[in-house]
Amino acid sequence: MASFREFGEAFFSLFYPSLCAACAADLRRGEQVLCLRCILYLPQTDHFQRIENPVRLLFAGKVGIRSAAALFYFSKGEKVQQLAHLLKYGGRMDVGEFTGRMIGEQVVRSSSMQDVQAVVPVPLHLDRLRKRGYNQAACISAGISEASGILHLPDALIRLRASDTQTRKQRFDRYQNVDGIFQVRDPATVAGKHILLVDDVITTGSTLIAAVEALREVPKVEVSVVAMAAAR
Numbered sequence: 001m002a003s004f005r006e007f008g009e010a011f012f013s014l015f016y017p018s019l020c021a022a023c024a025a026d027l028r029r030g031e032q033v034l035c036l037r038c039i040l041y042l043p044q045t046d047h048f049q050r051i052e053n054p055v056r057l058l059f060a061g062k063v064g065i066r067s068a069a070a071l072f073y074f075s076k077g078e079k080v081q082q083l084a085h086l087l088k089y090g091g092r093m094d095v096g097e098f099t100g101r102m103i104g105e106q107v108v109r110s111s112s113m114q115d116v117q118a119v120v121p122v123p124l125h126l127d128r129l130r131k132r133g134y135n136q137a138a139c140i141s142a143g144i145s146e147a148s149g150i151l152h153l154p155d156a157l158i159r160l161r162a163s164d165t166q167t168r169k170q171r172f173d174r175y176q177n178v179d180g181i182f183q184v185r186d187p188a189t190v191a192g193k194h195i196l197l198v199d200d201v202i203t204t205g206s207t208l209i210a211a212v213e214a215l216r217e218v219p220k221v222e223v224s225v226v227a228m229a230a231a232r
């Protein structure tokens, strides 16, 4: 007869996919979201240990930040793109929480991020949040907070309008269009803090730059930036 534990696991697996979210291999007992092989071999960056890295350079000369890092490199058609896609469009909030915990473990060991005092996700516009049902960046920031013990402020920023339809415009225009779309809900909650701003994927950095600018309007705020993945 099946034990209660086995029965419980079978019941549980009806709701939680038992395939690796990156390579679709069967997950073994004890594995969640990613198989051990993917945890070891997905293209992780060295950004948390290397302050001068390509993601930080995206912000150079545009907005002042303390440090920036991505967990993985992102290439079209590869496993990290599959992960990002499942998180954003596939309802897989657990992908964000899991990779967020991986980031949180790196944050506490990083010399440039270990004094971070609050984790803040890049918000979605309310219309988009209602359609999707969740903010993928907030799934990641929740995981970071859980693994690091750093305060989570999921509602610190408000997105005044959506801006993702600007992708075909010139780079300069796009930057202009995202400028000013974020607002800090209550400046007192972030004032004086080193904030870790979280997004799922970094491409041009223009959305994040706008969010950093909104945070830095509050006195004595410093910002570091982290994402699950960045273009190589």
Ligand SMILES: [Zn+2]
Binding pocket: 020, 021, 022, 023, 024, 025, 034, 035, 036, 037, 038, 039
């Ligand atoms: Zn895998």
